[in-house]
Amino acid sequence: MNAINESWLSAANSSVLRLITAGSVDDGKSTLIGRLLYDSKGVFADQLESITRSKYKRVAASEIDLSLLTDGLEAEREQGITIDVAYRYFATPRRKFIVADAPGHEQYTRNMVTGASTAQVAIILIDASRVVDGELLPQTKRHSALAQLLGLRHIVVAVNKMDLVGWDPQIFERIREAYAALAQKLGIAGFHIIPMSALKGDNVVERSDKTPWYDGLPLLSLLENLPTAAPDTQTAARFFVQWVIRHGGHNVNDFRGFAGQLAGGRLSVGDAVKVLPSGQTAKVARLVQFDRDVESVVGGDSVAIVLDGDIDVSRGDLIVAAHAPIRVSREFDADLCWLDRQELSQVRSYWLKQGTRVTQAKIKAVHTRRDIHELQHVAVAAGATLALNDIGRVTLVSRDLLALDPYTEQPATGSFILIDAATHQTAAAGMVR
Structure with missing residues (x-):
C-alpha cells in the first residue's frame, strides 16, 4: 500500500494518459490490464488474496488469474468474458494512467464506444494464435474502425499470446503486414506494434529475452513516452455555459458570471466574444477562478466569465471568439x-x-x-x-x-x-x- 501511495505522490505533477483496450473475444484484454496493474504495484494485497481464492480462476492453481482484477461483475466471472467497461487507475514515476477495459463481443460494441470517447490511446489486442493466413478477426477490424472514427490520437497493436506460437517472428511479421493494410484502408496515419504475452509478462513492463528480433520498447515504456495533448491554444475557443452564477443581486453592481470549462483555445480579459445561438456580442470583463481573478485561461481550464454587458446568456449557450468561424x-x-x-x-x-x-x-x-x-x-x-x-x-x-x-x-x-x-x-x- 505504501508503494502505491508513493507512486501516486511521485506522479502528482506528471501527465495523465487515458487509454482503452479493445479487440476480439479472448484476445487477453483483461489479463493485459491486470498485468500492468500487478507489475506496476497498482494492486492491493486484499485484492490479490481475493482473486487467488476465486472459484472462477481459469489458470493453474499456482498462478494468479489477472483478468479477475478488471472483470468485476458476477456474470463476467462466470462466463469468462468482459461485459461492461471497467476503469482502473495506476501510476509510474513518469505518468498517471486511466485505463478502460472494453468488451470484445460484438453485442457490446456500444460499451467500447463509451470507453473510447474519452481515451487518447487505443491498445488493439490480437491473439497471434488465432490469425490464420494473416486474416484479422472481425472485431479487430471493427474496433480499429471505431478508434479511427473517434479520432484517438495513438493506436498500439499488442500481438498477444506469442508464447502459443513459439515466438515465431514470421507470424508476427504477417500480422504486422495485415494490420498495416487495415490501417491504410481505415486512414490510420500510423501505429505501434509489440509482440507480447500478457499472461507471462513478456514485453509488457520489461523487454523479453524471447524476442531478440524485436527492437522496440515494451508496452509500459511506450505508454510512458507517448505524447499527450498540451492545453490547445491553436484551436478556436469554445465555452459551453454550465451554470449562471448570481449573488449580490440587490446591489447595482451585482455579480453575474457564466461558469464552465473552456474547450480548446485561449480567452483573455478584453477579448470580444459572441454568444451562440443568439449571436449577441460583448467583451470579457473578468475571468474568475475560485476566489481570484486571472488574465487569461486556456483549453481545459474551468472558469467563470463575466461580460461587460447585460445580455441574455443561459445554460447550454456557447461563448466563442467574436470573429471565430462556426x-x-x-x-x-x-x-x-x-x-x-x-x-x-x-x-x-x-x-x-x-x-x-x-x-x-x-x-x-x-x-x-x-x-x-x-x-x-x-x-x-x-x-x-x-x-x-x-x-x-x-x-x-x-x-x-x-x-x-x-x-x-x-x-x-x-x-x-x-x-x-x-x-x-x-x-x-x-x-x-
Whole structure:
C-alpha cells in the first residue's frame, strides 16, 4: 500500500494518459490490464488474496488469474468474458494512467464506444494464435474502425499470446503486414506494434529475452513516452455555459458570471466574444477562478466569465471568439454509432445533448451504413434504419439552432448524444461531419 501511495505522490505533477483496450473475444484484454496493474504495484494485497481464492480462476492453481482484477461483475466471472467497461487507475514515476477495459463481443460494441470517447490511446489486442493466413478477426477490424472514427490520437497493436506460437517472428511479421493494410484502408496515419504475452509478462513492463528480433520498447515504456495533448491554444475557443452564477443581486453592481470549462483555445480579459445561438456580442470583463481573478485561461481550464454587458446568456449557450468561424444551423450531417436495442426511427423525436445544450431532433435520412467487413460506407435504401451497434451517416434536423464544428476539428462542439425521450436510454453517439 505504501508503494502505491508513493507512486501516486511521485506522479502528482506528471501527465495523465487515458487509454482503452479493445479487440476480439479472448484476445487477453483483461489479463493485459491486470498485468500492468500487478507489475506496476497498482494492486492491493486484499485484492490479490481475493482473486487467488476465486472459484472462477481459469489458470493453474499456482498462478494468479489477472483478468479477475478488471472483470468485476458476477456474470463476467462466470462466463469468462468482459461485459461492461471497467476503469482502473495506476501510476509510474513518469505518468498517471486511466485505463478502460472494453468488451470484445460484438453485442457490446456500444460499451467500447463509451470507453473510447474519452481515451487518447487505443491498445488493439490480437491473439497471434488465432490469425490464420494473416486474416484479422472481425472485431479487430471493427474496433480499429471505431478508434479511427473517434479520432484517438495513438493506436498500439499488442500481438498477444506469442508464447502459443513459439515466438515465431514470421507470424508476427504477417500480422504486422495485415494490420498495416487495415490501417491504410481505415486512414490510420500510423501505429505501434509489440509482440507480447500478457499472461507471462513478456514485453509488457520489461523487454523479453524471447524476442531478440524485436527492437522496440515494451508496452509500459511506450505508454510512458507517448505524447499527450498540451492545453490547445491553436484551436478556436469554445465555452459551453454550465451554470449562471448570481449573488449580490440587490446591489447595482451585482455579480453575474457564466461558469464552465473552456474547450480548446485561449480567452483573455478584453477579448470580444459572441454568444451562440443568439449571436449577441460583448467583451470579457473578468475571468474568475475560485476566489481570484486571472488574465487569461486556456483549453481545459474551468472558469467563470463575466461580460461587460447585460445580455441574455443561459445554460447550454456557447461563448466563442467574436470573429471565430462556426456554423449555426438546425440541419447537419453526422456519423451515428447506434447504442440502443430499439432501432432508429425516422418518425420519432430524440433528445439531442451537445455539451450542456439539450434540444429535440429527428433523423431526416439515413444515407449509408458502415460495412465492417468491407471497411467502407455502403449506400442504403430510402427509409433505412440503424440497429444496435450499427454505424451510419445520417442527416439530422434539430428544433433549435446549434453551433457546430466538424468533430475532427473540435470534438466539444462536434460531438453529441441522442437520448430516447420515452425510455431515457442513450440511443446514439454522434460526430458532426
